[in-house]
Amino acid sequence: MDVLKNTLCENYDVVVIGAGHAGCEAALACARLGLETIIFTVSVDSIALMPCNPNIGGSSKGHLVREIDALGGEMGKNIDKTFIQSKMLNVSKGPAVHSLRAQADKQDYARSMRKVLESQEHLTIKQGEVCEILWENIDKNTDPNSILTNGYSDEFSGNSDEKVTNGYNSDNGISYYSSAEKRIIGVRSYTGTTYKCKSVIICTGTYLNARCLCGEAITYTGPNGLQAATHLSDSLKAMGIDLRRFKTGTPARMDGKTIDYSKLSEQKGDERVIPFSFSTDPESVQKEQVSCWLTYTNEETHNIIRANLDRSPIYAGIIEGTGPRYCPSIEDKVVKFSDKDRHQVFLEPEGLYTDEVYVDGMSSSLPEDVQQAMYRTVPGLENCRIVRNAYAIEYDCINAKQLFNSLQFKNVNGLFAAGQFNGSSGYEEAAAQGLIAGINASMYILGREPLVLDRSESYIGVLIDDLVTKDNREPYRMMTSKAEYRLLLRQDNADLRLRKYGYKVGLISRETFDEICEREKLIAAEVDRLKNTFVGASKEVLTFLESVGSTPLTTGVSLASLLGRPEITYENMSVIDKGRPVLDKRVTDQVEIEVRYEGYIERQKKQVEHFKKMETRKIPADIDYDEVPSLRIEARQKLKEFKPLSIGQASRLSGVSPADVSVLLIYLEKRNTH
Numbered sequence: 001m002d003v004l005k006n007t008l009c010e011n012y013d014v015v016v017i018g019a020g021h022a023g024c025e026a027a028l029a030c031a032r033l034g035l036e037t038i039i040f041t042v043s044v045d046s047i048a049l050m051p052c053n054p055n056i057g058g059s060s061k062g063h064l065v066r067e068i069d070a071l072g073g074e075m076g077k078n079i080d081k082t083f084i085q086s087k088m089l090n091v092s093k094g095p096a097v098h099s100l101r102a103q104a105d106k107q108d109y110a111r112s113m114r115k116v117l118e119s120q121e122h123l124t125i126k127q128g129e130v131c132e133i134l135w136e137n138i139d140k141n142t143d144p145n146s147i148l149t150n151g152y153s154d155e156f157s158g159n160s161d162e163k164v165t166n167g168y169n170s171d172n173g174i175s176y177y178s179s180a181e182k183r184i185i186g187v188r189s190y191t192g193t194t195y196k197c198k199s200v201i202i203c204t205g206t207y208l209n210a211r212c213l214c215g216e217a218i219t220y221t222g223p224n225g226l227q228a229a230t231h232l233s234d235s236l237k238a239m240g241i242d243l244r245r246f247k248t249g250t251p252a253r254m255d256g257k258t259i260d261y262s263k264l265s266e267q268k269g270d271e272r273v274i275p276f277s278f279s280t281d282p283e284s285v286q287k288e289q290v291s292c293w294l295t296y297t298n299e300e301t302h303n304i305i306r307a308n309l310d311r312s313p314i315y316a317g318i319i320e321g322t323g324p325r326y327c328p329s330i331e332d333k334v335v336k337f338s339d340k341d342r343h344q345v346f347l348e349p350e351g352l353y354t355d356e357v358y359v360d361g362m363s364s365s366l367p368e369d370v371q372q373a374m375y376r377t378v379p380g381l382e383n384c385r386i387v388r389n390a391y392a393i394e395y396d397c398i399n400a401k402q403l404f405n406s407l408q409f410k411n412v413n414g415l416f417a418a419g420q421f422n423g424s425s426g427y428e429e430a431a432a433q434g435l436i437a438g439i440n441a442s443m444y445i446l447g448r449e450p451l452v453l454d455r456s457e458s459y460i461g462v463l464i465d466d467l468v469t470k471d472n473r474e475p476y477r478m479m480t481s482k483a484e485y486r487l488l489l490r491q492d493n494a495d496l497r498l499r500k501y502g503y504k505v506g507l508i509s510r511e512t513f514d515e516i517c518e519r520e521k522l523i524a525a526e527v528d529r530l531k532n533t534f535v536g537a538s539k540e541v542l543t544f545l546e547s548v549g550s551t552p553l554t555t556g557v558s559l560a561s562l563l564g565r566p567e568i569t570y571e572n573m574s575v576i577d578k579g580r581p582v583l584d585k586r587v588t589d590q591v592e593i594e595v596r597y598e599g600y601i602e603r604q605k606k607q608v609e610h611f612k613k614m615e616t617r618k619i620p621a622d623i624d625y626d627e628v629p630s631l632r633i634e635a636r637q638k639l640k641e642f643k644p645l646s647i648g649q650a651s652r653l654s655g656v657s658p659a660d661v662s663v664l665l666i667y668l669e670k671r672n673t674h
Contacts, residue, residue: 006192012038014441015187015195017130017232018203019047021427022419022434024113025073026201029438031123032072033506035445038124038195039117042207042227047125048078048113050106050427051206051223052250054350054358057276059089060480061428062099063459066494068428069277071460072507073435074116075428076276082108084352085269085289095593096486100276103269103292105351128193131231133200134186135239135412182239184414190231199414199441202236203434204421206248208396209233213313214389215367223250223393233396240411244399246475248425249329249363249392252371254347255385256355263380264293264347278495279512293347293380297330297362301377302341305334308370313392327425327477329392330362330374345378356387365392397423400467401642406450407437407464410643416441422467425475432460433467439505451505454615456485456608457497469642469652484611485604487597493590496520519587526583526591530560535576544576563595614648619668628667635660 016027019041027039041047056079057065069076083102090097117123186196207222207229222228233243269289275282309315312331328336333343346360362378364371368389375381400422402409407422409415418437419430440450453461462483467476480486489497499516502508535541536556545552548567559577562568570592574580583591594601625631625639634655644650647668651661 006194008193010038010193010195012036012124012195012197013445014038014199014201014438015130015197016040016201016203016438017187018205018207018419018421019044019117019125020203020205020419020430021048021075022205022421022430022437023201023203024048024117025068025075025431025434026203026416026418026438026441027117027123028074028120029072029435029507030201030442031120033439033442033446034122035442036122036124038126038197040126040128040130040189042127042129042222042229044114044125044127046110046222046224046226047117048110049224049226050104050109052248053360054106054348055101055103056083056109056427057099057101058428059097059099059101060459060478060483061426062089062101062276063480063483063489063491063494064428064432064463064478065100065276066278066491067458067460067498068432068435069279070494070498070502071435071439072502072505073431074113075431076278077280078109078113078116079104080275080277080280080285082112083285084349085292086273086285087269088274094487094597095490095492097480099480099491100274102276103290103348105353107351107353126189129190129227129229129231130187131190132188132235133184133232133239133415134188134194135182135415136185137182138180138413180409180411180413182412184412198445199416201416201418201434201437201441202232202421203417203419203430203437204229204232204395205430206393206395206420208421210393210395212391212393213318213365214391215311215313215365215370217367218313218318224388239415241402241409242399243396244423245394246397246420246423247392247394248327248420248475249365250390251330251359251361251363252375252386252390253350253356253358253388254375254381255387256349256357258383258385259293259347259357260380260382261293264295267292267294267346290349290352292349295345295347295378295380296342297345297378298342301330301374302334304370304374304377305331305366308366309335311367311370313365327363327475330364331366347380359390362390363392364390366390395420397421399423399471401469401471403468404450405452405464405468405645405649406440407433408440408444408450414441414444416444420475423472423476424463424467425477429463429476429478432463436460436464439507443505448505451501453498453501454611455483456488456611458494459483459489462489465649465652469644469649471654485608487600488604488608490593492593496590519584519590522583522587523590523594526581526587527560527594529580530563530591530595531558533559533577533579535559535562541576544573548572560595560598563592564598611648614651615646617647617665617668619644619646619650619664620671628664630663631660632657639664 013035014030014037016023016039019039027037030037065076079102082105084105085103087101089099089101184200188194210222210228211220268291273285275285344361348358348360350356350358407416416437418433443450455462455465463478483489499508503513534556537553542552550565550567570588625636638653638655642653
């Protein structure tokens with residue numbers, strides 16, 4: 001674009017580009033850590049917009065929301081204030097896969113999050129489009145640690161005497177900064193104003209060079225008809241950042257007054273609501289809930305779709321981008337699962353003050369006339385009226401292999417990325433990355449070590465590690481099956497796992513951290529007490545066992561042993577456990593899980609020990625893989641491309657075999673002995 005003659009110039013610590021779920025978490029983290037932050041959005045009305053499904057959480061995604069909250073993020077608190085239905089999923093299975101999911105009032109969710117941003121000190125909201133990122137080359141002849149003056153050059157620095165002292169991770173010997181070729185010095189908006197800054201976080205979601213497709217009709221807009229961001233891509237390419245095209249889609253919204261609910265199966269929320277945020281008072285979320293509804297497609301629906309596949313942009317070759325495997329369009333479902341005679345369709349209200357209903361399970365890019373015909377074959381939708389047509393959306397994003405686990409670009413100091421721009425999908429995945437990017441942009445500026453969570457301690461760690469180590473060819477979606485240590489990474493213990501990191505970076509208060517430490521002590525003490533308290537075959541014990549349908553005792557056993565029986569719970573065992581202390585339910589729930597699943601938990605802890613050993617085996621930044629003998633060509637290429645920081649990370653690269661890892665370990669051992 002032509003440079004506009006605009007002499008306005010402002011100074012900030014951090015610029016966040018995009019105010020979706022990633023941008024909100026990133027900006028709040030930076031501002032709460034005391035950094036002057038400005039967040040750009042194409043429209044202030046799109047802050048925390050939910051352009052697709054009207055819910056937060058779900059299988060594995062609920063884990064992410066709990067972890068965001070444990071680290072000091074906002075998503076969990078906001079959905080607790082604005083949900084209209086809440087449900088714990090997978091309760092018939094083990095605790096590892098229990099996941100909370102809540103229907104949101106879309107407008108209320110966005111309005112509430114916007115209010116949080118507006119009320120946050122050190123945070124400025126700006127409606128406008130960032131079209132150019134400003135950077136400068138780094139002089140490689142200069143000491144890599146001394147060149148980082150608070151993350152940007154002296155020309156723009158207000159604190160030139162403050163140097164980054166721990167951008168170099170002293171614990172593992174890996175530099176997140178010194179290998180970069182460039183560093184951030186600011187951004188420029190479409191109107192020509194310059195914003196000098198020390199760090200930039202890109203959270204453009206699906207807006208970057210976006211176009212929406214509904215059959216033959218193509219509009220060059222972002223979601224919901226909002227303005228697309230059309231200028232930034234060229235600036236990113238000029239910086240040496242590789243872009244790709246991904247695609248996602250959304251179903252139609254119906255006028256709820258035209259739906260026949262008598263033909264649908266009602267889906268109610270839980271009687272007792274469990275909040276997402278660990279800081280939310282459980283009593284405050286007990287309220288009247290709305291219902292969702294279940295129906296199904298049928299063969300008539302599928303025949304209409306098959307007859308019009310040539311009019312679908314997906315099958316007509318108009319769409320260039322790759323779509324999400326685990327959230328396919330109804331066209332994809334009909335084609336790829338041709339043996340299925342029906343598919344589930346959930347009708348979900350979009351809010352308390354609108355009649356719009358989201359048709360979950362029938363996203364599409366078919367033309368409007370085909371959409372109306374196919375939707376009206378579904379029981380309950382025979383007379384439906386479409387308020388908003390379904391559409392597919394294409395957008396620019398990156399292959400996240402260009403990022404460190406800190407979510408900073410490998411070749412640009414101070415440039416971070418989060419959300420769908422990184423090739424992921426989903427509000428929760430975006431918010432999790434936004435929080436980490438915001439924390440690490442702050443750590444970069446403050447001269448502190450970045451926060452990098454690994455796969456053994458969080459779903460967020462799994463998400464980011466998968467993004468930066470795998471060549472993801474489609475939008476990435478978090479799933480419980482992707483977490484190897486999911487029994488340890490339950491949604492119920494996210495605060496016990498991660499509060500310490502939130503406290504360490506400065507987003508969690510000392511009071512909250514002390515409470516977690518005290519709870520850990522109480523849990524350990526109660527587990528120990530149950531293991532060392534024994535009961536025998538007394539009349540009282542035998543009567544209790546008979547009442548719960550449990551096998552009678554013939555000899556003495558510990559209370560912990562009894563708690564391992566599926567029909568016995570910590571609560572109902574109270575009748576034979578006279579000496580138990582009075583404990584908070586948050587303590588007793590953890591005690592019951594730890595005792596009941598002790599064998600499985602110990603097995604996973606041993607697996608984690610092995611994993612940690614691999615992660616601590618760091619790979620020097622200056623390694624030349626061409627000098628490593630016996631490496632296969634594919635492995636050599638992948639290692640050069642991804643530049644893994646550890647042996648563990650290298651072992652997870654596609655194309656790197658266990659034999660390649662062994663060769664690499666031998667080479668590093670020899671190198672270290674010389």
